[in-house]
Amino acid sequence: MDLIEVLSFAFRSAVGPLAITFALAAIGLNIHYGYTGLLNIGQVAFVMVGAYGLAITVDVFGGSHLVGALVGLGLAVLLAVLLAVPTLRLRADYLAITTISVGEVLRLATRSSQAAPLTRGADGIAGLGGPFYALNPIPPGDYGFWIFQLGSERRVWLILVGWALIALMCLLVWALMRSPWGRVLRAIREDEEAARSLGKNVFSYKMQALVLGGAIGGLAGVYYAIQAAGVAPDTFDPRITFYAYVILILGGPGRVLGPVLGALIFYALFQGADVVLRQASAQGWLPLVDWFGSQAIGATRLALVGLVLMLLMIFRPQGILGDRREMSLGA
Amino acid sequence: MPAPDERAAIPLGGDDLAVAQRARAQLAEVAPEPGVPKPDPLLRAEGIRKAFGGLVAVDTRHLEVQRGTIPALIGPNGAGKTTLFNVLTGFDRRSEGRWEFGGQDVSQAAPHRVAQRGMVRTFQLTKALTRMTVLENMRLAATGQRGERFLPALLPRTWRAQEREHTERALALLERFGLADKADDFAGELSGGQRKLLEMARALMVRPRMIMLDEPMAGVNPALTQSLLEHITDLRDEGLTVVFVEHDMDVVMGISDWVVCLAEGQVIAEGPPEVIGDDQAVIDAYLGTRQDLDDLGPGGAR
Numbered sequence: 131m132d133l134i135e136v137l138s139f140a141f142r143s144a145v146g147p148l149a150i151t152f153a154l155a156a157i158g159l160n161i162h163y164g165y166t167g168l169l170n171i172g173q174v175a176f177v178m179v180g181a182y183g184l185a186i187t188v189d190v191f192g193g194s195h196l197v198g199a200l201v202g203l204g205l206a207v208l209l210a211v212l213l214a215v216p217t218l219r220l221r222a223d224y225l226a227i228t229t230i231s232v233g234e235v236l237r238l239a240t241r242s243s244q245a246a247p248l249t250r251g252a253d254g255i256a257g258l259g260g261p262f263y264a265l266n267p268i269p270p271g272d273y274g275f276w277i278f279q280l281g282s283e284r285r286v287w288l289i290l291v292g293w294a295l296i297a298l299m300c301l302l303v304w305a306l307m308r309s310p311w312g313r314v315l316r317a318i319r320e321d322e323e324a325a326r327s328l329g330k331n332v333f334s335y336k337m338q339a340l341v342l343g344g345a346i347g348g349l350a351g352v353y354y355a356i357q358a359a360g361v362a363p364d365t366f367d368p369r370i371t372f373y374a375y376v377i378l379i380l381g382g383p384g385r386v387l388g389p390v391l392g393a394l395i396f397y398a399l400f401q402g403a404d405v406v407l408r409q410a411s412a413q414g415w416l417p418l419v420d421w422f423g424s425q426a427i428g429a430t431r432l433a434l435v436g437l438v439l440m441l442l443m444i445f446r447p448q449g450i451l452g453d454r455r456e457m458s459l460g461a
Numbered sequence: 462m463p464a465p466d467e468r469a470a471i472p473l474g475g476d477d478l479a480v481a482q483r484a485r486a487q488l489a490e491v492a493p494e495p496g497v498p499k500p501d502p503l504l505r506a507e508g509i510r511k512a513f514g515g516l517v518a519v520d521t522r523h524l525e526v527q528r529g530t531i532p533a534l535i536g537p538n539g540a541g542k543t544t545l546f547n548v549l550t551g552f553d554r555r556s557e558g559r560w561e562f563g564g565q566d567v568s569q570a571a572p573h574r575v576a577q578r579g580m581v582r583t584f585q586l587t588k589a590l591t592r593m594t595v596l597e598n599m600r601l602a603a604t605g606q607r608g609e610r611f612l613p614a615l616l617p618r619t620w621r622a623q624e625r626e627h628t629e630r631a632l633a634l635l636e637r638f639g640l641a642d643k644a645d646d647f648a649g650e651l652s653g654g655q656r657k658l659l660e661m662a663r664a665l666m667v668r669p670r671m672i673m674l675d676e677p678m679a680g681v682n683p684a685l686t687q688s689l690l691e692h693i694t695d696l697r698d699e700g701l702t703v704v705f706v707e708h709d710m711d712v713v714m715g716i717s718d719w720v721v722c723l724a725e726g727q728v729i730a731e732g733p734p735e736v737i738g739d740d741q742a743v744i745d746a747y748l749g750t751r752q753d754l755d756d757l758g759p760g761g762a763r
Contacts, residue, residue, distance in 0.1 A: 302615075305615050309615070310614065313597060314601065316592075316597075317593065320591060325590075326552070327582055327583070327664075328576060328601060328667055329574075329602075329604050
C-alpha cells in the first residue's frame with residue numbers, strides 16, 4: 131500500500147475547492163443551527179441560488195462575474211427573508227419542513243424545460259470563471275512538495291481565494307458571536323420563550339441569523355460555480371445539506387472553527403478512504419467488495435465514513451471542538 | 462445575606478419608594494370584592510377573555526393591581542392562573558379585553574415589548590439558559606443594549622462601556638441573591654432552587670416595575686423557600702410590584718398584601734389574605750363543595 135499517495139490525496143482534497151465550498155456552507159449553517167438553533171435542512175437552496183445567481187447573470191444577461199456574485203448573494207438574502215416570514219413564527223419543525231422542500235423545489239424548477247431560457251435546464255450553464263482566473267497573479271507552475279501537493283497555479287489561486295473567504299467569514303462569526311448580538315442568538319437557541327420574556331425580539335434575531343447564514347451559503351454557491359466553471363441543477367441535491375451537517379457536527383456546532391475543521395477532516399477522510407480502498411482492491415485484499423463490482427468501493431467508502439462518524443458520536447458527541455461539560459447539560 | 466444598606470446600592474427600577482409605600486397603605490381601605498377598583502393601580506384590566514376553541518380558560522370582568530404591593534393569584538388546578546399570566550404578558554394572544562400597564566395600553570403588545578415596558582414574568586418550569594454561564598444569563602437580560610444591533614455588534618467600541626456597566630449590575634444582583642460564586646458556572650449546573658433565584662435576579666436586570674412570578678416556590682426546598690420569600694418582600698419594599706401564583710396557602714398568607722382567587726377562569730374573590738382565608742367561595746372552589754351540594758338538588762343547603 132502506498133501511504134504517500136493516500137496522504138497526498140487526502141491533503142489535496144482537504145484543502146481543495148470542494149472542501150472550501152462545504153466549509154463555507156457549513157459556516158452559514160453553523161449560524162443557523164449551531165448558534166441560533168434554527169433547523170435549516172435546506173442549506174443547499176442557498177448554495178444553489180448563489181451559484182445560479184452568478185451563472186444566470188453572466189450567461190443570460192452578460193453581466194460581469196462581480197455583478198453576478200452580488201446577484202447570487204442578494205438572491206440568497208431574498209430567499210432567507212421569503213423563508214423566514216411564514217415559518218419563523220411557527221414551531222421549529224416547520225422551518226425544517228419548509229427548507230428541505232424549498233431545496234428540492236428549486237432544483238426541480240431549475241432543471242425543468244420551462245425554466246430553460248434562464249437556466250438551460252438539466253444541462254446547466256458552463257463557461258464560468260474566466261475573469262476570475264484572469265486576476266491570478268501566481269506564475270504558471272506546479273506547486274507543492276512531498277505529500278502537500280496543491281496543483282497548478284489556477285488551483286492554487288482558487289484555493290488561496292477560498293481560504294481567504296473562509297478566514298474572513300470566521301472572523302465575522304467570531305466578532306458577532308462574542309458581542310451581545312451573538313448572546314441573544316445563543317439565548318434563542320437555549321430557550322426562545324425565556325429570551326422573549328427578557329424583552330428580546332426573537333423573530334427579528336432569527337430573521338437576521340437566517341439571512342446571514344443564508345448569505346454565507348450563497349457565497350459558498352458563488353465559489354462553487356467558479357471552481358466548477360459552471361453549474362448543473364442535479365449537483366444541488368439534498369445530500370449537500372446532509373454533508374454540511376455532518377461537517378458541522380463533526381467539527382463542533384456553535385464553535386467558530388468547528389465547520390472549518392469539520393470540512394478538512396471530512397474531505398481528508400472521504401477521499402483518503404477512497405484511495406485506501408482502491409489500493410486494497412487492486413492488491414486483491416477485498417474479495418467481497420470486488421465480487422459486488424467496482425461501484426461497491428464507493429458504497430464501502432460511505433460505510434467506512436459512517437462508521438467513523440458513529441464512533442465520533444459515541445466518544446465525542448459534542449464534536450471535535452465542542453465542550454463536553456456544555457454538551458452534558460443538554461438543551 | 463448582605464445588609465440592607467448594601468442592597469439599596471442597586472437601584473431596581475421600580476416605582477418611587479414614597480409613592481409605592483403610600484399605595485401599599487391605601488390597600489387597607491379597599492373593599493374585598495371581586496373586581497374592586499384600586500386607588501393607584503399599576504395594572505388595570507378590563508374584560509380579559511381567553512378561549513382555546515370551546516374552552517374558556519380566562520374570563521375576568523375587571524382586575525386591578527395596586528402599585529407597590531404583593532398580590533397573590535390563587536386558585537385550584539386549571540383555574541386559569543398561568544393562562545392569565547400568559548395573556549397579560551403577551552405570550553398568549555387574548556380573545557377579548559384591554560389592559561393598561563402604567564397608563565399604557567399593552568393588550569396587543571408582543572411579549573418582548575411588554576417586558577421592555579417593565580412587566581417581566583418568570584415561568585413555572587424555570588427557564589435557565591443552561592448552556593450559557595450564570596453571568597451571561599444576567600447580561601443578556603439588560604435592555605437597550607447597543608451591541609445587540611447587528612452593525613454596532615461588530616464594533617466593540619460602541620458597546621464595551623455599556624457592557625461593563627451591565628456586568629457590574631449583574632454581579633451586584635448575583636451577590637444579592639447569593640449566586641456570586643456561581644457567576645462563571647453554566648446555568649445548567651445550578652440546582653433547582655438556585656435556578657429560581659437566577660431567574661428572579663435575571664428578571665431584575667430588565668429593570669421591571671412589575672415582576673410576575675409563576676409558582677416561584679415549586680420544587681424548592683423549605684430552607685430556600687424562606688430566603689425566596691424574603692427576596693420577594695424586599696423587592697416590594699424597594700418599590701417593585703410582585704404578582705405571584707402560588708399553591709402553598711401558608712406562603713400566600715405569609716407574604717401577600719392582597720389575594721385574588723381564580724376559579725374556572727373567573728375572579729371569584731379578592732381581598733386581604735386574612736379575609737380570603739375565611740371566604741366561603743374560595744373554600745368551596747378549593748374543596749369543590751359547591752358542585753357536590755348542587756348535585757344534591759334543591760334540598761341541598763349551602
